[in-house]
Amino acid sequence: MSRTLNRRVFLAGSAAATGAVVGGTALAAPAAASPATAAGAAPYVPDIHVRDAARRDPTEATLAEAAVLMRQRKLKSTTLVEAYLDRIDTFDSTYQAYAVVTGATALTAARKADREGGRGVLSGIPLCIKDNYFTRGVPTRCNSLIFEDFVPDHDATAVARLTAAGGIVLGKGQMGPLATTRATTPNGTVTTVNAWTPDNPATDPGGSSTGPACSVAGRMASSSIGTQTGGSIVQPSNRQNLTGLKPTMGRVSAHGVIPLSYTRDHPGPLARDAMDAALMLSVMAGPDPADPRTLGLPRLPDLVRAATPVLSRGKVKLRRATRIGVPADFLNSAADVRRAFLATFDAIPGVTLVDVTYPADWGLLTGTFNDARLSERTEPFRHWLQEDPTKFGVSLLSWLQGLMLSGDEWITAQRAKNHLLREVLDGVMARCDVLLQTGPVPFDILGLPELAFPAGFVAGIPSGVILGGQPYEEDRLLEVAAAYQAVTDWHTRRPADPSPAAAGKRLAAAPRPRLSAEEAAAQSA
Numbered sequence: 001m002s003r004t005l006n007r008r009v010f011l012a013g014s015a016a017a018t019g020a021v022v023g024g025t026a027l028a029a030p031a032a033a034s035p036a037t038a039a040g041a042a043p044y045v046p047d048i049h050v051r052d053a054a055r056r057d058p059t060e061a062t063l064a065e066a067a068v069l070m071r072q073r074k075l076k077s078t079t080l081v082e083a084y085l086d087r088i089d090t091f092d093s094t095y096q097a098y099a100v101v102t103g104a105t106a107l108t109a110a111r112k113a114d115r116e117g118g119r120g121v122l123s124g125i126p127l128c129i130k131d132n133y134f135t136r137g138v139p140t141r142c143n144s145l146i147f148e149d150f151v152p153d154h155d156a157t158a159v160a161r162l163t164a165a166g167g168i169v170l171g172k173g174q175m176g177p178l179a180t181t182r183a184t185t186p187n188g189t190v191t192t193v194n195a196w197t198p199d200n201p202a203t204d205p206g207g208s209s210t211g212p213a214c215s216v217a218g219r220m221a222s223s224s225i226g227t228q229t230g231g232s233i234v235q236p237s238n239r240q241n242l243t244g245l246k247p248t249m250g251r252v253s254a255h256g257v258i259p260l261s262y263t264r265d266h267p268g269p270l271a272r273d274a275m276d277a278a279l280m281l282s283v284m285a286g287p288d289p290a291d292p293r294t295l296g297l298p299r300l301p302d303l304v305r306a307a308t309p310v311l312s313r314g315k316v317k318l319r320r321a322t323r324i325g326v327p328a329d330f331l332n333s334a335a336d337v338r339r340a341f342l343a344t345f346d347a348i349p350g351v352t353l354v355d356v357t358y359p360a361d362w363g364l365l366t367g368t369f370n371d372a373r374l375s376e377r378t379e380p381f382r383h384w385l386q387e388d389p390t391k392f393g394v395s396l397l398s399w400l401q402g403l404m405l406s407g408d409e410w411i412t413a414q415r416a417k418n419h420l421l422r423e424v425l426d427g428v429m430a431r432c433d434v435l436l437q438t439g440p441v442p443f444d445i446l447g448l449p450e451l452a453f454p455a456g457f458v459a460g461i462p463s464g465v466i467l468g469g470q471p472y473e474e475d476r477l478l479e480v481a482a483a484y485q486a487v488t489d490w491h492t493r494r495p496a497d498p499s500p501a502a503a504g505k506r507l508a509a510a511p512r513p514r515l516s517a518e519e520a521a522a523q524s525a
Contacts, residue, residue, distance in 0.1 A: 003470060006298050007425065010471035013250055013293065014421065014447060043121045043165075043282035045071070046308055048275065051492070058083045059219040060494065063125055063276040066222055070124055077110035077124025077168070080222070084126050084170060088220050094198045094498040096183070096191040097214035099131045100139055101171035109168045122283060123166030128215040128224035131172040132179055133159050133267075134256035138169075142258045143177045145186050145391040146384050156256025157291070158225060158267050158284045165283045170221050173211030177395050178381075179227060179260045180524045181515060183210035186393030188515035195240050196461055198498040201512045203461065206236025208525055213240045213270050217495060223271045223280055227257060229264045229373070230525030231440035234452035237270055238464030241454045241493055243481065244270045245277040246440075248472050249447030250297055252281070253288035260525065261376040264444050273491045274453065274481040278307035281474065298472045306475035309486035316486045318350030319479045325356040325432030330465075332438075337456040337463045348483050354432045365420040366442045371405065372413030373445075373525075378402030397517045398524040421446050425470075434480055435468040443468045451477035454490035462493075 045067040054061035054069070058080045061069060069075035085103045092098055106126060113124035129135060132142045134152035141147045155163065163169065174183045174192045182205055183192035194205035195217035206213055209226025213236030216224050226233050228246045237244030245268050252267040259265055269280035282303045288294045310319045324345060331338035345351050359365075378399055384391055385399060392399050424446060429435055437443065443450050449469045456463050469477045485491050515523070 003473075006470065006472045009296070009298055010248070010447075011421070013297070043279055044304055045121055045279065046275075046304060053492075059087060061222070062272040063122075063222045063279055066125060067121070067123075070118070077113040078107065080124065081106050081110040081126050081168060081170070084220055084222075087218070088170070091218060091498055092220065095193060095195060095214050095218050095220070097174055097195075097211045097218060097220060098128070098171045099141065099143065099174045099211065102138055102169055103171075106168050106170050113166060113168070118166060120164065120166030120283075121279060122162060125167050125222050126170045127162060127167045128171060128173045128212050128221035129159055129169055130209055130212045130224070130226045131175050132227060132258040133172075133225065135159055135169065135172065138172065140172070140258070142179065143175050143183065143186065145393060146178070146381070147258065152256070154256065157253035157288045159256070161283050161286070162225070162280075167283070170215075173209070173215055173224055173226070175211055175226075176208030176232075176525070177393055178258070178377075179208040179229060179232065180395045180398060181208060181520050182206065182523070183208070184394065184515055184520075188394030188517075188520060190512040190514065194461070196495040198495075204239060206239040207232030209233055209236050209270060213237060213242055213244075216240075216242055216270055216272065219494065223269060223276050225267060225280065225284070226270050227254075227260070228266045228268060228440070228444065228450075229260045229377075230444055232525055233266070233268050233270060234440050234450050234466045237452040238454075238466065239462060241462035241464070241491065241495070242270050242452070243273050243277045243454070243485075243491060244268065244452045245281055245474065245477070246444075246450040247281055247285065247474055248449045250291075250293040251300070251449075251472070251474070252284045253286075253291040253294050255288055255290040259377070259380050261373050263376060263447070264373060266444075266447070273485055274307040274451075274478050275304070277451070278303035278478050301473075301475035303475055303478055306478040307482045309482050312349065316348060316483055318348060318483050320476070321350045321352070322434060322476065322480060323352045323354045323432040324480065325354050325429065325435040327356055327358060327436065327438055329438050330436045331455075331463075334456070334458050334463050337458060341455045341465065344488060345484065348487065350483075356428055356432060356435065359423050359427055361419075362423070362442075365416055365423065366445065369413045369416040369420075370441060370445065371401070372410055372417070374398065374402035375405040375410055376402075394515055394517055394520045395524065398521040401521065417445055424448070429468075429470065433470065433473075433476060437466040437468045440466055449474050449477060451481055453481045453485065454493070455488075456490055457493075462490075
């Protein structure tokens with residue numbers, strides 16, 4: 001698919017989304033789980049090399065490694081599910097990654113997968129689902145008092161596609177209240193920790209997809225899915241040494257996802273590496289009649305091929321020559337990581353590093369006008385704001401801010417968005433194919449794809465990069481990340497386990513911080 005055509009389709013969809021009327025997502029009828037292959041080539045697991053660590057410990061296996069071991073009859077789904085459930089039982093009192101654990105149904109599904117053999121590319125693979133995705137018969141609370149008694153009668157489209165491909169739901173991942181901040185109780189008390197610092201709840205674990213990220217980083221799920229409105233896939237991935245992929249707006253249906261922002265909600269995977277992210281997105285993506293944003297898009301490229309490193313005479317090279325844009329302030333707070341990262345890429349054949357600059361009005365377009373998102377998320381929840389505002393807990397202030405935004409301010413923000421889109425496509429990215437970003441917000445505003453992946457550590461905490469791409473070019477992002485991960489091992493690093501004997505004492509000894517209303521508003525997606 002040509003970049004010109006991709007851009008034309010994206011611009012048309014962006015204009016349509018801006019003027020769309022938000023539907024009642026929480027009350028919508030179930031959508032048919034159309035196969036992901038409708039969007040492109042059927043996903044497949046290549047015969048990758050399985051590391052010795054993955055053969056010794058099934059929870060260390062990536063999604064792809066586990067699938068290969070199952071195909072070779074060297075691993076059973078029940079063994080894998082039981083291993084994850086054991087870790088959840090042992091360590092989740094410290095991590096608090098899960099809001100709900102569905103162990104019994106997961107084991108039943110695993111036994112069926114072992115008995116009947118593979119029925120899909122994810123057959124027998126245990127997954128964590130963020131708690132704003134509808135799950136049939138399982139509470140979907142979105143970590144909010146509004147949905148404290150809500151049990152859906154159908155799955156979100158993305159969940160239905162994952163389970164149709166054989167994926168097994170281990171449970172629902174804890175999240176920020178209504179997807180606004182890091183995971184806390186509704187009153188603001190921190191719950192989920194960063195898997196790399198379980199003793200220090202104050203360490204930032206990323207955005208609202210905290211639980212799904214911690215479940216994978218803490219080896220309590222093979223992979224997970226989250227949502228991103230203001231960085232909540234890429235930031236938890238960067239903070240917890242994962243590979244997170246936020247696709248182009250519309251690549252994955254948001255039907256059955258409790259909304260935060262109609263024009264910015266992106267469902268996507270949080271995974272161990274580029275291959276796992278490619279497999280997950282290949283299954284999740286595709287047109288869905290229940291979400292018009294998914295219709296009429298370019299076909300999904302072969303993401304698995306894109307995530308497969310290319311060797312030439314024994315040396316890794318990029319699948320396609322790619323210009324990587326480097327802003328002056330990229331990773332300016334982690335100079336050593338920046339230096340090593342750019343040096344590694346500069347040595348990969350096919351890479352051209354290009355200096356890029358932001359326009360003079362960049363801060364205005366991506367900062368001040370970003371407040372337009374507040375009215376979008378207030379709109380579906382106006383009923384609850386009028387009926388009982390206490391149900392919004394510590395995040396109430398940011399929801400009230402949305403009510404204060406006038407219609408003319410919102411229109412001005414849409415004009416600013418269109419201007420930003422021109423600045424990005426015709427300016428910043430005119431000289432590059434992918435962009436090393438200093439933050440996720442600009443591409444969240446526009447709905448462009450982003451990929452986060454590990455690049456090192458700073459004071460023992462993972463440090464990662466965010467790579468932004470052209471419309472519908474998730475494959476290009478994966479090609480770049482796969483090449484980097486083929487010549488580095490940051491993505492294979494695993495955090496030390498909490499001490500199970502001290503888990504209860506640890507929680508008592510380390511009181512959880514509590515966000516104030518002002519802090520919640522400042523951190524709000």
